[in-house]
Amino acid sequence: MGTQALIRFEDVEKVFQVRRKAGRLRRERHEVRAVDGISFEVPRGEMVGYIGPNGAGKSTSVKMLTGILMPSAGRVTVAGIDPSRERLRLARRIGVVFGQRTTLWWDLPLRDSYELVRRMYRVPDARYRANLDRCVELLDLADLLDVPVRQLSLGQRMRGDIAAALLPDPEVLYLDEPTIGLDVISKAKVRDFLREVNAEHGTTVLLTTHDLTDIEQLCRRVMVIDHGRLVYDGGLAGLHAIGDSERVLVVDFDRELPPVEVDGVRSVRVEGPRQWLRFPASASAAPLVARLAARYPLVDLSVREPAIEDVIGRMCAGSQGL
Template identity: 65%
Template structure:
């Protein structure tokens, strides 16, 4: 569905140097990025601010032309076949709307039918389906300017999907949404991907979106692709620790396990203790050692939050991250 081969996008930045002179600096927003997205995949595209996410999205949708390299979406060159491609993909930019501000949502969607040249019967059927899935009914006749952020975002999703695209590209679709609106959008996207087989590429800073929706993540930093794979492998790559929450029969001092090195007791609250395990440690070995020395009532293993994993990457804690070498999936 999507093919990106050695793509680079450079910009010229002008800065004042003294009172009159200005200097020019070339900045590579995207630097030799390559990846593919197969039909039916739901891929998260992550990175800190300024990493190159939105620039990549704009090249995939034909808004920007690559400085070098090759981009293909549904077999087309987005910058040269932008109009044709627009009829087969859907795009949502969370901070911008494609709806008409002064028109009711229903009229905006009707205008888009003409822009995408959707058959009247197909439009009616598709609108009814999207109205049910996205719960648009109560505000279809409300002017867009009077919609809440969550309602407008659902309207933008409907607008992007009216023509039944094969690929959906989302740039921060849940930014600023409340908990209920986020849940509605996430549930809809999951249904869209699993039941209709729509290929989805999602950029977001909300890692709850990634953990709930994406089976694969790509991470970009300083324009370079630094990771491409699953969330579990990402935790392993970073060396993120697990946390073992142990509830003993009685309160006592911090647990000591001389036979299991590098286990650290992080917190003690009465009979409950939190043990941090290195990634290389086998939880079963730790549990067995605990059972030999203590009476254990309950035990649970918790993975490191994805927020903590990415925070370590963004701080440059890992040598491979600093070097900019892509990590194989």
């Protein structure tokens, strides 16, 4: 797996002209900078989290990367191709899963949708069968192949969309909320599948999500976009440190106890035998749990991750100069 940049954003801007009311009959034209001078590179084979609050410019960025939108300024290249000028040529080299929008045929069984993908992308028979078998097994799709897409649940359809995007062996995969609507077991399967695709095939993945666990388990690098600007590019631990974010450890004891006193955590809420303990998101929960178990009658526990919106909000509030 090389370090060649597969995706390049060079001082990219995207400006939309919108009309807003300025009285009963008048409308004034305003500029909206959805993307405002962003630059970054993504090496071949890297998995990157691309996150930010709603309206930050994430979807606009991905649409420029796929050729749906043309940048107002700057330069976008994917695998050396200008997406807006050579969209059809690029389409054979990328896979896209847009959250609530399916690329599958609504009234056709899943199997027929996949056959259409094979023909559209001219996937050789042997490679198609191998890819389909792998997707069906790892994404647990065997019982869904003959079900019309319109009858699938959101989680089932998301798994179906991910498989369709990967059937042609794309070099780049853009994922928007790939685990939305999935239960815990299905989420784990999707994450394992994406990890395997990246490791075995060197597929470059750009992931947008509101599930911080997706980012933590799949991506070493995260980019944060806010108001159209790239405000952070680095590791997740660094993001937590800048945002001063915290995770919550919810613990159940065998009886009601006073607020716990253990180094590294602080009790913020007590309800009977249950307590809510906060600790820095950059810290490991394992040693904290070990210290709790050594001193208190622990029955059960769970860890709650900070919401991405909270992390970004804290970070931006403390980093106005970025």
